[in-house]
Amino acid sequence: MAIQDPIQQGLASGWKHIDASQVAQAQTLEADVVIVGSGAGGGVAAEILSEAGLSVIIIEGGPLKSSESFNMEERRAYPNLYQQAASMKTKDKAIGIFQGRAVGGSTTVNWTTSIRTPQNALEYWAKEKSITGLSAESLKPWFEKMEQRLNISEWAYEPNRNNLALRQGCEALGWDFTVIKRNVAGCWNSGYCGMGCPVNAKQSMLLTTIPAALNRGATLVSRAKVSQIEHTNDKVYGLKAQALSESLKPTGVELLFKAKHYILSAGAIHTPTLMMRSKLPDPYNILGKRTFLHPTLLSGAMFNDPINGHAGAPQSIYSDQFVWQDGAEGELGYKLEVPPVHPILIASKTLGYGQSHAELMAKFNQLQVTIALVRDGYHPDSQGGQVTLTDTGFSLDYPLTDAFWHAARRAFASMAELQFAAGAKQVLPISEGMPYLSSWTEAKKAIAEMDLAPLKTVVASAHVMGGCPMGEDTKTAMVDSEGSSHYFDNLSVMDGSLFPTSLGANPQLSIYGITAKNASLLAQRLTAKPQ
Numbered sequence: 111m112a113i114q115d116p117i118q119q120g121l122a123s124g125w126k127h128i129d130a131s132q133v134a135q136a137q138t139l140e141a142d143v144v145i146v147g148s149g150a151g152g153g154v155a156a157e158i159l160s161e162a163g164l165s166v167i168i169i170e171g172g173p174l175k176s177s178e179s180f181n182m183e184e185r186r187a188y189p190n191l192y193q194q195a196a197s198m199k200t201k202d203k204a205i206g207i208f209q210g211r212a213v214g215g216s217t218t219v220n221w222t223t224s225i226r227t228p229q230n231a232l233e234y235w236a237k238e239k240s241i242t243g244l245s246a247e248s249l250k251p252w253f254e255k256m257e258q259r260l261n262i263s264e265w266a267y268e269p270n271r272n273n274l275a276l277r278q279g280c281e282a283l284g285w286d287f288t289v290i291k292r293n294v295a296g297c298w299n300s301g302y303c304g305m306g307c308p309v310n311a312k313q314s315m316l317l318t319t320i321p322a323a324l325n326r327g328a329t330l331v332s333r334a335k336v337s338q339i340e341h342t343n344d345k346v347y348g349l350k351a352q353a354l355s356e357s358l359k360p361t362g363v364e365l366l367f368k369a370k371h372y373i374l375s376a377g378a379i380h381t382p383t384l385m386m387r388s389k390l391p392d393p394y395n396i397l398g399k400r401t402f403l404h405p406t407l408l409s410g411a412m413f414n415d416p417i418n419g420h421a422g423a424p425q426s427i428y429s430d431q432f433v434w435q436d437g438a439e440g441e442l443g444y445k446l447e448v449p450p451v452h453p454i455l456i457a458s459k460t461l462g463y464g465q466s467h468a469e470l471m472a473k474f475n476q477l478q479v480t481i482a483l484v485r486d487g488y489h490p491d492s493q494g495g496q497v498t499l500t501d502t503g504f505s506l507d508y509p510l511t512d513a514f515w516h517a518a519r520r521a522f523a524s525m526a527e528l529q530f531a532a533g534a535k536q537v538l539p540i541s542e543g544m545p546y547l548s549s550w551t552e553a554k555k556a557i558a559e560m561d562l563a564p565l566k567t568v569v570a571s572a573h574v575m576g577g578c579p580m581g582e583d584t585k586t587a588m589v590d591s592e593g594s595s596h597y598f599d600n601l602s603v604m605d606g607s608l609f610p611t612s613l614g615a616n617p618q619l620s621i622y623g624i625t626a627k628n629a630s631l632l633a634q635r636l637t638a639k640p641q
């Protein structure tokens with residue numbers, strides 16, 4: 111069956127798309143609103159503002175790719191669609207970070223799990239982080255709007271074996287679990303979401319809000335990296351961007367963007383980096399601090415029967431048994447999920463080399479992987495990471511603290527207990543020096559004594575949050591609770607960098623809902639007739 115490619119069709123119908131790699135001379139482009147970044151925040155903002163009749167330009171550092179080129183191959187997807195070819199790391203290299211870099215941002219490559227912001231997080235923000243107007247009740251209509259827009263609904267099919275093990279372990283132990291809601295329409299259940307959906311089922315920004323904005327006359331500029339926010343004391347008056355070549359190197363051509371209003375949606379890490387590089391006022395030294403990752407531990411398990419974790423919807427079950435167990439401010443909690451099990455992804459997130467690694471990869475199809483995402487940013491010993499500028503870009507220093515390691519040990523134990531309860535023959539906590547463990551009794555003892563340390567223990571993240579927090583108190587927040595800058599009338603931030611803590615849940619729906627609310631308020635403000 112031939113797959114229709116709505117992006118190619120849209121381009122053929124006359125969408126305004128400028129591929130900056132093809133631009134030979136400096137240009138200035140103008141609109142009512144210019145948005146930096148086309149991911150979860152940028153996409154939703156673009157649709158809502160163009161629907162309100164405003165002219166919109168979306169600037170994206172990555173390329174415009176579509177199903178035509180999504181061929182389910184890791185070796186092509188990671189260099190083409192991810193920041194730093196999916197090999198981004200924290201300063202000490204102890205945490206591997208995944209972030210998208212293409213039109214649609216991380217939503218083009220994400221795994222479609224869609225969860226509303228947990229009540230515990232919202233209550234903590236109201237109490238401790240001077241955030242107003244973001245209760246579960248006030249956000250409800252915005253979540254409903256985005257759930258409908260992106261066809262977010264509970265996965266109605268049998269989970270794949272990888273997720274089924276998570277469910278069976280929870281059932282056997284009497285632990286909480288939930289069937290995941292996903293933003294898909296007509297999903298083929300193939301399991302390759304992380305490489306760009308080859309059948310256009312994933313309702314990413316690439317397939318939904320960005321085309322809607324382009325249909326309303328918005329302009330998309332791809333392969334253009336915004337490098338500077340030009341500003342006076344209280345107004346932004348332009349953005350400078352570098353055109354990038356097909357291999358995403360600066361071509362030397364400079365683009366200038368002018369607008370009435372500017373929105374930063376470059377994502378956590380990149381929004382604060384751009385603000386810092388542009389020397390935006392930050393009297394309380396907030397920018398880039400408190401960058402959160404949901405630092406994630408992995409536990410492998412060998413089953414007798416095939417697991418084939420590469421096939422089928424990558425995430426369809428999660429367990430919140432341990433996330434908020436001790437309250438928001440108590441010990442760090444962790445959410446249990448599974449990742450897709452593709453060879454490069456898993457080979458880069460396991461340990462060993464030579465024979466031991468070859469043996470593990472030889473049994474790849476029997477490998478079940480459970481992950482524990484640690485909820486960072488609430489406990490006093492969990493302040494997240496700090497982004498700083500370097501000559502070539504940025505660096506993220508994320509110290510893994512005692513509170514984190516304490517959670518990690520508990521998480522490894524929970525994952526092993528769950529995997530044995532689900533029928534695993536052996537469990538392998540992914541940390542240097544750990545052997546295959548053959549029973550829960552053996553695992554319990556070994557995990558209680560195991561050495562946990564940066565670079566020994568594999569830690570990963572696909573959830574980058576914070577670094578440009580919202581809130582009413584200027585001592586702790588860069589923008590207010592609606593995402594408007596505390597320092598510039600015509601600047602907003604709409605992306606995952608707004609969160610003052612991590613969420614304890616996968617972030618995309620929180621970004622969609624909060625952006626829908628804030629972009630709608632902004633649209634009202636920008637289209638209001640002067641009195």
Ligand SMILES: Cc1cc2nc3c(=O)[nH]c(=O)nc-3n(C[C@H](O)[C@H](O)[C@H](O)COP(=O)(O)OP(=O)(O)OC[C@H]3O[C@@H](n4cnc5c(N)ncnc54)[C@H](O)[C@@H]3O)c2cc1C
Nearest residue numbers: 147149150151171215216221222223336377606616617618
């Ligand atoms: C592999 C993977 C799996 C994930 N799975 C899930 C999941 O199942 N469920 C879930 O809820 N979340 C998931 N996430 C996370 C989720 O996709 C992100 O939290 C969300 O997309 C972040 O939205 P954002 O708008 O903050 O940034 P992004 O979506 O990352 O978009 C930011 C965009 O800005 C661009 N940009 C950055 N700097 C510049 C610049 N200077 N100039 C121009 N453009 C710039 C980037 O190239 C990028 O395209 C996953 C992420 C990854 C990487």
